[in-house]
Amino acid sequence: MxxxxxxxxxxxxxxxxxxxxxxxxxxxxxxxxxxxxxARGIAARSLLQREAGDRVxxxxxxxxxxxxxxxxxxxxxxxxxxxxxxxxxxxxxxFDATGAVSDRFTAxxxxxxxxxxxxxxxxxxxxxxxDAPGLQRQREARGIADTATDINMIGDRANSLDFLTQxxxxxxxxxxxxxxxxxxxxxxxxxxxxxxxxxxxNGLSNSIVQGEGGILAKRDRxxxxxxxxxx
Amino acid sequence: MCMPDGxxxxxxxxxxxxxxxxxxxxxxxxxxxxxxxxxxxxxxFSQALRDRLNTQFNQQRAxxxxxxxxxxxKAGLTGGSAAVDAGRRLSREAQEGAINxxxxxxxxxxxxxxxxxxxxxxxxxxxxxxxxxxxxxxxTANMLSANLGSAQNIDLxxxxxxxxxxxxxxxxxxxxxxARRRGLTEAQTYARAFSRG
Numbered sequence: 001m002x003x004x005x006x007x008x009x010x011x012x013x014x015x016x017x018x019x020x021x022x023x024x025x026x027x028x029x030x031x032x033x034x035x036x037x038x039a040r041g042i043a044a045r046s047l048l049q050r051e052a053g054d055r056v057x058x059x060x061x062x063x064x065x066x067x068x069x070x071x072x073x074x075x076x077x078x079x080x081x082x083x084x085x086x087x088x089x090x091x092x093x094x095f096d097a098t099g100a101v102s103d104r105f106t107a108x109x110x111x112x113x114x115x116x117x118x119x120x121x122x123x124x125x126x127x128x129x130x131d132a133p134g135l136q137r138q139r140e141a142r143g144i145a146d147t148a149t150d151i152n153m154i155g156d157r158a159n160s161l162d163f164l165t166q167x168x169x170x171x172x173x174x175x176x177x178x179x180x181x182x183x184x185x186x187x188x189x190x191x192x193x194x195x196x197x198x199x200x201x202n203g204l205s206n207s208i209v210q211g212e213g214g215i216l217a218k219r220d221r222x223x224x225x226x227x228x229x230x231x
Numbered sequence: 232m233c234m235p236d237g238x239x240x241x242x243x244x245x246x247x248x249x250x251x252x253x254x255x256x257x258x259x260x261x262x263x264x265x266x267x268x269x270x271x272x273x274x275x276f277s278q279a280l281r282d283r284l285n286t287q288f289n290q291q292r293a294x295x296x297x298x299x300x301x302x303x304x305k306a307g308l309t310g311g312s313a314a315v316d317a318g319r320r321l322s323r324e325a326q327e328g329a330i331n332x333x334x335x336x337x338x339x340x341x342x343x344x345x346x347x348x349x350x351x352x353x354x355x356x357x358x359x360x361x362x363x364x365x366x367x368x369x370x371t372a373n374m375l376s377a378n379l380g381s382a383q384n385i386d387l388x389x390x391x392x393x394x395x396x397x398x399x400x401x402x403x404x405x406x407x408x409x410a411r412r413r414g415l416t417e418a419q420t421y422a423r424a425f426s427r428g
Contacts, residue, residue, distance in 0.1 A: 038243075
């Protein structure tokens, strides 16, 4: 089969080239798709990382603003409440005296009771101030543990995303099999077509085939030479 | 002009890495600033513990001084060399007690600081894991839950113990001796009443 008026070598070369270009374009397109998927995955992962970073930053802000004051006040209130309850329960029995007592004793008991209240308040304040930093750190540790848990959950999402990105990239990296087949076919056809050219010169006007230096002229000269030799 | 393949992903990866590093650096700096600002808290805690222990110490000293005085008087030793010895012992115990109070206050603040340092390291690990999401977060959570148990539960306020143990023993001995003497006297009186002579 020949295309009338066209050089088979040229046609074959063009067809083969077209096949090669089709394959190249196909593989380039696949690589671009793969690149786009990977880039999308990286962008999504960056968002997750930013989310995790923001969570850590929030925790740091909480930590920076943290003071033992709230715990101190809470402990102090609890101690004072306990003291009040204890005082209500014993009814001031510590200073009980039976029978008639002197005015001096009564005055001393009053003074001692007042001192006991002051001492109770001081004790409560001191113990609250000593306990508060430890309680504050427990609260902070809980906050940090919560943050770590949140980050783990973000980590799980990131792992799933990585897996999906890998799958998508693998899929996007595949070339179109039809285009590949077409390219291969065109190349094969082109090569075959070009190789057929010397056997069939009908209708060709190429200078390689016809004219003084053409293949036909050479063939004829060879025939003449062989005939001469035979004679 | 055509961009080489893979350029988009590489560019994204470079940008993400730069952002990650910037985030880590920013968070670590913030953590360090937060911990650097805790100095007043250590001083406050140390002072609170010092006040509490001093209160206990002063109460113990007042009691020991009174007991010492009464024990010497009861034994008839006031003004003697035994009273000087007892005074010396009381004074030595008071000095040890005062130093002990200070040691406890400073030691507890140092403990707190050291625990905070551990927390600082954990938070830095968290900041790094937060921008490279994965296992370190779990490790931090485990470390912290272990720390939660040991974070408090140290009975700081009662660390002082019995400062004037020597004086208290002397007082107890004096009271025992006085009780023995009284017992002997009463026994003699009783025996004399029923004696034939």
